[in-house]
Amino acid sequence: MTKIELEFRGISKEYLGMYFEELGAKRITDTFPYIYEGEGWSGQLISEKEMVITSTFKVNAIQVRFLAADEAVLSELIKNYRFKTFRVGG
DSSP states (O other): OEEEEEEEESSOHHHHHHHHHHTTOEEOOSSSSEEEEETTEEEEEEEEEEEESSSSOEEEEEEEEEEESSHHHHHHHHHHHHHHHOOOOO
């Protein structure tokens, strides 16, 4: 089993969980750590904290763990997940 942890800022845990579901996972738990099981892989929302940028600008930061049967599956999972979290400025 291979794994990697990433941090996502400014995206709610509801959306991050929904992205796992859109990739074919089923939610297993309803509290931290939120666990999502897919075929040959798993995603976990481990924790959430608030990042203070300035006195008026704050964002959330969520630790996300990706686990997969092998490196190829993990690489594909992360690529697809990052595509869902990509935000274009405007």
